[in-house]
Amino acid sequence: DTGVSQDPRHKITKRGQNVTFRCDPISEHNRLYWYRQTLGQGPEFLTYFQNEAQLEKSRLLSDRFSAERPKGSFSTLEIQRTEQGDSAMYLCASSFGGLDQPQHFGDGTRLSIL
Amino acid sequence: GEDVEQSLFLSVREGDSSVINCTYTDSSSTYLYWYKQEPGAGLQLLTYIFSNMDMKQDQRLTVLLNKKDKHLSLRIADTQTGDSAIYFCAESIMGTYKYIFGTGTRLKVLA
Numbered sequence: 001d002t003g004v005s006q007d008p009r010h011k012i013t014k015r016g017q018n019v020t021f022r023c024d025p026i027s028e029h030n031r032l033y034w035y036r037q038t039l040g041q042g043p044e045f046l047t048y049f050q051n052e053a054q055l056e057k058s059r060l061l062s063d064r065f066s067a068e069r070p071k072g073s074f075s076t077l078e079i080q081r082t083e084q085g086d087s088a089m090y091l092c093a094s095s096f097g098g099l100d101q102p103q104h105f106g107d108g109t110r111l112s113i114l
Numbered sequence: 115g116e117d118v119e120q121s122l123f124l125s126v127r128e129g130d131s132s133v134i135n136c137t138y139t140d141s142s143s144t145y146l147y148w149y150k151q152e153p154g155a156g157l158q159l160l161t162y163i164f165s166n167m168d169m170k171q172d173q174r175l176t177v178l179l180n181k182k183d184k185h186l187s188l189r190i191a192d193t194q195t196g197d198s199a200i201y202f203c204a205e206s207i208m209g210t211y212k213y214i215f216g217t218g219t220r221l222k223v224l225a
Contacts, residue, residue, distance in 0.1 A: 004156075006156075031211060033211070033212070035213075040217070040218075041217055041218075042118070042202050042204070042215030042216050042217050042218050043157070043202075043213075043215050044215070045212035045213065045214075048211055048212065055211075056210065056211070056212060058212075091156055091157065093157075095211075099144055099145065099206060099211065100145070100164075102145070102147060102159050102162050103159075103213065104159060105149070105156040105157040105158075105159075106156050107154075107155050107156040108155075108156045110154075
């Protein structure tokens with residue numbers, strides 16, 4: 001049973017550039033989540049998908065952020081026109097079934113904005 | 115509102131028990147979780163408890179939940195140096211799949 005896989009592990013980019021991260025959930029997990037974690041803080045919820053449908057979005061997810069899960073399997077998170085404040089660890093998690101099933105996290109993508 | 119609080123640091127000697135505490139504000143919490151994060155890594159699920167339970171034990175881990183006081187604790191028996199990490203408490207709120215995390219407790223185990 002492979003875990004949640006995220007790519008890349010690290011991304012360094014200049015302010016104003018666009019970046020895209022990929023998440024592959026645990027096989028057969030129908031729910032997929034994105035969180036953001038800044039230094040010294042706990043993860044903050046961004047958005048989640050049930051299959052291909054994006055069902056909830058945090059107000060943290062500004063217009064520059066977009067997430068997709070086109071076929072209900074892997075997901076991408078894109079940030080356009082990156083800003084210094086976007087520097088963080090972006091964590092993906094997945095779960096199967098209902099609320100009684102916990103979320104399992106990947107190792108994250110660390111984004112650094114120069 | 116939704117808020118989860120944890121103390122920032124805990125230091126224990128190898129072989130002792132560690133107790134990490136967490137308080138939360140939302141009375142509609144359904145499940146409460148403990149995750150472990152090592153440097154540069156993601157979150158590893160340790161254990162979780164349904165909100166109508168008082169206690170759950172899993173090998174060296176014991177979770178206690180006081181729903182009246184909205185207080186959750188994680189006890190690690192016979193703490194080892196490999197237990198050094200940041201521990202996050204999280205709650206899920208009824209009607210939503212998002213988790214609310216605390217700021218984490220950094221556990222340092224002294225040899």
